[in-house]
Amino acid sequence: MVVMDILGELNPEQVSAVRETSGPLLILAGAGSGKTKTLTHRVANLIVNQGVDPSDILAVTFTNKAAREMRQRLGSLVGRNASDRMFMPWMGTFHGICVRLLRIEGAAIGVADNFVIYDDSDKQGLIKQAIKHLQIGDKALKPKSVSSAISNAKNSLVLPGEYAATAYGPYQTAIAKIYQQYEAMRVKAGALDFDDLLIEIVRLLKEHPTIRHKWQSKFKHILVDEYQDTNAAQYQIVKLLVNEDRNICVVGDDWQSIYSWRGADFTNILNFERDFPGTKVIKLEQNYRSTKAILEAAQNVITKNVKRTDKKLWTDGDSGLPVQVHQVYDEAEEAHTVARHIFMETETKVRDFSDYAVLYRTNAQSYTLERALLQMRLPYQIVGGVRFYDRKEIKDIIAYLRLVYQPSDRMSFSRIVNTPTRGVGATSLEKFLIWQMTSGFDIVSALINVEQTSTITKRAKTALAELGSKIRILQAMVEENKMPAEIIEKLLKITNYRDFIQDGTPQGEERDENIGSLLSDAKNFVSLTDYLEEVALMSSVDTASDDNVVTLMTLHAAKGLEFPVVFMVGVEEGILPHARVYEAGPDELEEERRLCYVGMTRARQELHMLHASSRLQFGQRSYSLPSRFLDDVAADIVPRSETSSYSPDEPSYDMVPEFDINDRVESLQFGTGQVVDVDGMAVSVKFDSGTTKKLNVEYARLQKIG
DNA sequence: CGGTTGCACTTTTTT
DNA sequence: AGTGCAACCG
Numbered sequence: 245m246v247v248m249d250i251l252g253e254l255n256p257e258q259v260s261a262v263r264e265t266s267g268p269l270l271i272l273a274g275a276g277s278g279k280t281k282t283l284t285h286r287v288a289n290l291i292v293n294q295g296v297d298p299s300d301i302l303a304v305t306f307t308n309k310a311a312r313e314m315r316q317r318l319g320s321l322v323g324r325n326a327s328d329r330m331f332m333p334w335m336g337t338f339h340g341i342c343v344r345l346l347r348i349e350g351a352a353i354g355v356a357d358n359f360v361i362y363d364d365s366d367k368q369g370l371i372k373q374a375i376k377h378l379q380i381g382d383k384a385l386k387p388k389s390v391s392s393a394i395s396n397a398k399n400s401l402v403l404p405g406e407y408a409a410t411a412y413g414p415y416q417t418a419i420a421k422i423y424q425q426y427e428a429m430r431v432k433a434g435a436l437d438f439d440d441l442l443i444e445i446v447r448l449l450k451e452h453p454t455i456r457h458k459w460q461s462k463f464k465h466i467l468v469d470e471y472q473d474t475n476a477a478q479y480q481i482v483k484l485l486v487n488e489d490r491n492i493c494v495v496g497d498d499w500q501s502i503y504s505w506r507g508a509d510f511t512n513i514l515n516f517e518r519d520f521p522g523t524k525v526i527k528l529e530q531n532y533r534s535t536k537a538i539l540e541a542a543q544n545v546i547t548k549n550v551k552r553t554d555k556k557l558w559t560d561g562d563s564g565l566p567v568q569v570h571q572v573y574d575e576a577e578e579a580h581t582v583a584r585h586i587f588m589e590t591e592t593k594v595r596d597f598s599d600y601a602v603l604y605r606t607n608a609q610s611y612t613l614e615r616a617l618l619q620m621r622l623p624y625q626i627v628g629g630v631r632f633y634d635r636k637e638i639k640d641i642i643a644y645l646r647l648v649y650q651p652s653d654r655m656s657f658s659r660i661v662n663t664p665t666r667g668v669g670a671t672s673l674e675k676f677l678i679w680q681m682t683s684g685f686d687i688v689s690a691l692i693n694v695e696q697t698s699t700i701t702k703r704a705k706t707a708l709a710e711l712g713s714k715i716r717i718l719q720a721m722v723e724e725n726k727m728p729a730e731i732i733e734k735l736l737k738i739t740n741y742r743d744f745i746q747d748g749t750p751q752g753e754e755r756d757e758n759i760g761s762l763l764s765d766a767k768n769f770v771s772l773t774d775y776l777e778e779v780a781l782m783s784s785v786d787t788a789s790d791d792n793v794v795t796l797m798t799l800h801a802a803k804g805l806e807f808p809v810v811f812m813v814g815v816e817e818g819i820l821p822h823a824r825v826y827e828a829g830p831d832e833l834e835e836e837r838r839l840c841y842v843g844m845t846r847a848r849q850e851l852h853m854l855h856a857s858s859r860l861q862f863g864q865r866s867y868s869l870p871s872r873f874l875d876d877v878a879a880d881i882v883p884r885s886e887t888s889s890y891s892p893d894e895p896s897y898d899m900v901p902e903f904d905i906n907d908r909v910e911s912l913q914f915g916t917g918q919v920v921d922v923d924g925m926a927v928s929v930k931f932d933s934g935t936t937k938k939l940n941v942e943y944a945r946l947q948k949i950g
Numbered sequence: 951c952g953g954t955t956g957c958a959c960t961t962t963t964t965t
Numbered sequence: 966a967g968t969g970c971a972a973c974c975g
């Protein structure tokens with residue numbers, strides 16, 4: 245009976261994907277083929293009908309959000325509470341799972357259980373310090389490129405020694421030195437970067453057979469989603485965790501591999517059958533998401549690629565509207581076209597805001613779209629972009645917490661030592677750190693004992709000692725297992741942090757509100773370890789809400805999602821495909837095509853692709869051609885005149901009001917003020933708030949008043 | 951020491 | 966155009 249429940253709503257291929265419970269299984273799941281559903285049912289079937297203990301199942305997803313969703317669906321499928329952690333399988337991203345394992349087993353390879361996780365900006369900061377320490381003056385060594393070089397090395401499991409041995413030329417030699425120095429400093433700070441989380445697990449499982457066997461026999465069934473986007477380290481982890489029963493099921497689609505730039509290698513999925521002889525292969529080709537028109541256009545785009553598997557997605561759904569291609573004059577018109585379309589349909593209640601997604605290649609493109617949506621008062625959310633936890637004020641608080649948690653974390657200490665300002669400048673900081681290194685104290689103890697050094701001014705000493713006692717107070721709270729939110733509240737209080745950021749400006753107000761959000765979010769956690777881990781591993785899509793708002797995000801962030809109406813903007817040569825791949829090879833161009841395919845297949849009913857003739861880039865206007873990918877889209881070309889025929893507020897010259905000096909004006913953004921200068925379209929206004937702004941009247945939407 | 955100003959650089963994509 | 970960083974001045 246339960247079997248019926250679990251298999252009832254599935255098509256024959258999906259059913260066999262669920263029933264094939266032993267041995268290696270490869271599921272090639274096309275876009276929209278019900279992959280998540282199949283995976284969830286598979287897990288449910290293992291638990292309910294095969295009697296597998298949930299905690300013996302390991303399910304790896306690409307984002308935390310995907311894990312959460314799966315947990316939810318699984319819960320309702322088997323009639324259990326999704327938040328019942330005791331019942332649930334091990335679910336999470338590779339990074340999340342690795343952190344969990346490291347907290348348990350890290351001691352075996354010398355990883356203390358209070359390690360902190362460095363994100364990309366922490367990593368680049370440390371690389372800068374390493375470069376400085378090594379006194380490498382070469383300007384060609386940008387922290388960013390060094391960072392990705394080190395990442396590539398790590399993801400291919402190349403350690404510093406090995407890298408140095410094979411380094412060729414002055415550039416690589418320099419990188420090798422920095423890599424080594426970076427590692428030394430990172431270990432000393434008690435930190436792991438994203439890549440370390442993976443490769444330390446590889447090391448653990450390789451070097452410690454007993455531990456490996458323990459986890460191999462623990463995980464009786466392993467499932468990996470988005471297998472086409474695994475890198476070398478993740479591949480190793482899978483191989484090391486699979487036991488002799490080889491109950492390994494991977495799901496993926498080489499057509500949707502879009503992360504090769506961060507080490508993902510879709511040959512992992514192509515080679516799966518070779519890696520696990522006797523693999524059963526199941527193809528899911530029936531699409532339940534998109535109309536025939538969208539599916540066909542997407543198929544036409546992707547099949548131009550040479551390196552790919554063969555498959556044919558089909559649907560028995562409607563043919564639907566043809567894909568619409570809009571040519572527009574520039575990025576502003578592009579944004580207005582999108583906003584206007586959404587405005588018309590939501591105003592007439594044809595659709596909800598949440599029916600729409602606007603997808604773009606680069607984050608920088610979101611700016612114009614945002615402004616257009618704001619102007620028409622359309623509610624929206626940006627997924628990714630400047631992440632919440634990347635904001636200065638949030639990073640400050642997190643840095644405090646990390647230092648409390650890991651008193652060797654020099655990066656975090658350097659960040660907060662003079663935040664809020666307490667009279668400790670670069671000179672004092674350097675002197676303090678030099679002394680601290682030789683003193684044998686960790687940073688917090690060194691702060692408390694700072695009077696023992698003679699090199700620092702009395703003023704700075706007092707400030708440092710005070711900071712030390714504050715950190716000590718917070719450490720005591722951690723030892724008493726106080727809740728993270730409580731600790732943050734105390735921290736804000738004793739540092740006066742909120743007064744520090746409230747400088748009377750609206751931005752200061754916004755920062756303070758962000759601190760408020762941080763606090764309410766922290767209330768969901770019961771331990772500082774969990775909280776810091778969540779903060780570090782939160783991905784950009786994880787922050788998406790399901791409120792009734794328009795969603796803006798990059799094509800990458802859209803992977804795995806679907807929307808009734810999708811707008812792809814900037815479908816131009818130089819953007820999609822991105823200009824960077826022109827100098828790269830055909831493989832990179834194929835990845836751009838896959839990216840285009842991923843974007844197109846997000847759409848359920850309507851797909852709009854827009855390209856502008858001109859666009860502002862780097863503050864300069866540049867001209868671009870329609871993307872080559874559009875050549876393969878069987879589409880209706882929407883003429884320009886049609887897209888701009890209904891025009892509630894298209895800026896046009898006869899609509900732009902004339903201004904004279906001394907006119908009283910009002911702006912939505914800046915309030916009321918007085919015109920002090922007029923120069924063609926540029927009008928300078930002294931606002932009543934005190935600030936003077938030079939505004940372009942075509943866009944600033946100034947209203948004459950009085 | 952700390953704030954301000956000016957300059958250079960930016961744009962792929964993110965766990 | 967916006968941001969981050971380096972040099973400069975108070």
